Amino acid sequence: MSLEYADSIIMNSNENNTNINNKGEERPIPSSSDILQKESTDLSHSSRGVETIETVRNEINHFIHGISSPDTTTHLSPLESILQILKKYSKFIGPGLMVSVSYMDPGNYSTAVAAGAAHKYKLLFSILVSNFMAAFWQALCAKLGAVTGLDLAQNCRKHFPHGVNITLYILAEIAIIATDLAEVVGTAISLNIIFGIPLAIGVILTVVDVLIVLLAYKPNGSLKIVRLFEAFVSLLVVLTVICFAIELFYADLGSTKKVFNGFLPSKAVFEGDGLYLSLAILGATVMPHSLFLGSGVVQPRLRDYDIKKGYYMPDLNDIENNHDNYKPSFEAINETLHYTVAELLISLFTVALFVNCAILIVAGATLYGTTQDAQEADLFSIYNLLSTTLSKGAGLIFVLALLFSGQSAGIVCTLSGQMVSEGFLNWSVSPTIRRSITRAVAITPCLILVLVAGRSGLSGALNASQVLLSLLLPFVSAPLIYFTCNKKIMRVQINPNNTHNNNRYDVSYEPLKQDIGSEEYLEMHDMNTSNHSESKQS
Known part of the structure; x- marks a missing residue:
């Protein structure tokens, strides 16, 4: 999903939204906090507003941060979860041997x-x-x-x-x-x-x-x-x-x-x-x-x-x-x-x-x-x-x-x-x-x-x-x-198409906050001990 698709959801909820560009002109990508705040306001009276906001939140989070939020609509049994993990693990068998x-x-x-x-x-x-x-x-x-x-x-x-x-x-x-x-x-x-x-x-x-x-x-x-x-x-x-x-x-x-x-x-x-x-x-x-x-x-x-x-x-x-x-x-x-x-x-x-x-x-x-x-x-x-x-x-x-x-x-x-x-x-x-x-x-x-x-x-x-x-x-x-x-070496680009050094996750031993935008910070814990990244707003 792209940010344009997120905007279309908001547009359908409120056609008079003056913050949406209807002319197809390029505009700066807003921060995820701005988008989610606008969605919360525009969809507050919709019967499915909460569900839609949660869906958009998940997909925007995946688009911007490369991290998928857990799918709350899919419930796997413990056996199915184990089999799914083993199936994925089997694809990585080889280098260790x-x-x-x-x-x-x-x-x-x-x-x-x-x-x-x-x-x-x-x-x-x-x-x-x-x-x-x-x-x-x-x-x-x-x-x-x-x-x-x-x-x-x-x-x-x-x-x-x-x-x-x-x-x-x-x-x-x-x-x-x-x-x-x-x-x-x-x-x-x-x-x-x-x-x-x-x-x-x-x-x-x-x-x-x-x-x-x-x-x-x-x-x-x-x-x-x-x-x-x-x-x-x-x-x-x-x-x-x-x-x-x-x-x-x-x-x-x-x-x-x-x-x-x-x-x-x-x-x-x-x-x-x-x-x-x-x-x-x-x-x-x-x-x-x-x-x-x-x-x-x-x-x-x-x-x-x-x-x-x-x-x-x-x-x-x-x-x-x-x-x-x-x-x-x-x-x-x-x-x-x-x-x-x-x-x-x-x-x-x-x-x-x-x-x-x-x-x-x-x-x-x-x-x-x-x-x-x-x-x-x-x-x-x-x-x-x-x-x-x-x-x-x-x-x-x-x-x-x-x-x-x-x-x-x-x-x-x-x-x-x-x-x-x-x-x-x-x-x-x-x-x-x-x-x-x-x-x-x-x-x-x-x-x-x-x-x-x-x-x-x-x-x-x-x-x-x-x-x-x-x-x-x-x-x-x-x-x-x-x-x-070394923090300068153990960094990962947030966006593969963006090679700016200040847009990288730090994955060395010590956590480090990196400036992503004007008001948004991301922190990456040591990947030896944590599977997830955390996002914080200043």
């Missing part, structure tokens, strides 16, 4: 196996704390990507000096390489165990990850293509979960009480190598590249919403420039952000937490207190022990889970590397060349490691890479906190 892949890669396998073999279930507490931290960071990432329309790397390039930007890029690339080392080596180990392929050749075969991303993931294309890509990654995630559910069924876990006691704080975290392994678990769980990924996978649904509603109509230049100038509308953010964050948190606290805990529990149940080799457990040894102590099927299922997670994690790591290089540097070469170079840089140290150290050095290198990631995390998370607390 892709991000959760970052928290269940081969690096997690290596650290969880070592932690379970050395301390049994006592370091489950470290996994739980790491997942809470991951949920906090990812919620901020989703908020940053939705409000600004840019991922974390693009925001760094836009708001930081060149020297700071390059420094952050170098640290981010180191994190990508350390992450890729785990992905590539984990996949190579699984191929070696299942098919007998030499480790070096297995590393080279992981280039397939790049081809999948190049061919399948088109973030600036149709949303259907994006969802198909997300569905493929989600399938690998589901297969991984199924494998570990079967592993838990095979393993003799002992006392259930001891398992749950592992989620409570324990002094084992500070004994021996407990702190080192806890840092490795933290680095394997809250991985720096996941912050770039989490802030970069939310835009396609926002952009699709704005295109369907007519708020954003990209041209060829926008598509070629990866929609760098796209700014999500308030309506798109209000419609999608809360469902996106909910899907993300559910994925982290179900899929990622379950897989990480299952790895440690299986390792603790089968490796703890057995032999000296178990204290130096790696991915090869846990396969051998599972095959001998449980069954060959249990060992095979573990390796299949390693293969599925390695492939899915390799795909999203390649995608993160693409976001890092494109966001920080804005390279002008074609995406194919750019992504191939990024992947080649990441694979080279992995190949050298395999050729020089062989199997004996893989476990130590994997654990060390996860510790390195935990040390790099503050340098990546600091810009994220800075951006999400």
Whole structure:
């Protein structure tokens, strides 16, 4: 509904209204308070005046503020309301599962196996704390990507000096390489165990990850293509979960009480190598590249919403420039952000937490207190022990889970590397060349490691890479906190066609009143804790 339609309602009620322009001439848009006051006066003697005023109030509020008032004429049963919410939520399934892949890669396998073999279930507490931290960071990432329309790397390039930007890029690339080392080596180990392929050749075969991303993931294309890509990654995630559910069924876990006691704080975290392994678990769980990924996978649904509603109509230049100038509308953010964050948190606290805990529990149940080799457990040894102590099927299922997670994690790591290089540097070469170079840089140290150290050095290198990631995390998370607390950055346009800076909602942590007109103010609460905006008149 437009304001002209609101005027027509008032005109029908009082044809002698001298405040209505009957000549079709353009006139300034009045404030909502003026319109509603006029309607209240003109319709006061109408039998349906109250109902009409309420209808106009709702639609004017939606037109001006982008907020729909509750429909008082429609009453849904609790079951219908739940089904409606679930149906809407299902449209947002995908990004959270892709991000959760970052928290269940081969690096997690290596650290969880070592932690379970050395301390049994006592370091489950470290996994739980790491997942809470991951949920906090990812919620901020989703908020940053939705409000600004840019991922974390693009925001760094836009708001930081060149020297700071390059420094952050170098640290981010180191994190990508350390992450890729785990992905590539984990996949190579699984191929070696299942098919007998030499480790070096297995590393080279992981280039397939790049081809999948190049061919399948088109973030600036149709949303259907994006969802198909997300569905493929989600399938690998589901297969991984199924494998570990079967592993838990095979393993003799002992006392259930001891398992749950592992989620409570324990002094084992500070004994021996407990702190080192806890840092490795933290680095394997809250991985720096996941912050770039989490802030970069939310835009396609926002952009699709704005295109369907007519708020954003990209041209060829926008598509070629990866929609760098796209700014999500308030309506798109209000419609999608809360469902996106909910899907993300559910994925982290179900899929990622379950897989990480299952790895440690299986390792603790089968490796703890057995032999000296178990204290130096790696991915090869846990396969051998599972095959001998449980069954060959249990060992095979573990390796299949390693293969599925390695492939899915390799795909999203390649995608993160693409976001890092494109966001920080804005390279002008074609995406194919750019992504191939990024992947080649990441694979080279992995190949050298395999050729020089062989199997004996893989476990130590994997654990060390996860510790390195935990040390790099503050340098990546600091810009994220800075951006999400900055009022100048975390603002949303009230009207998508109005680019004036004073006509924006503030969605940073602290509420801020923004001057919209001569007498009207709007206040936006933190979108992490409130679903609604409030309007006030001074």
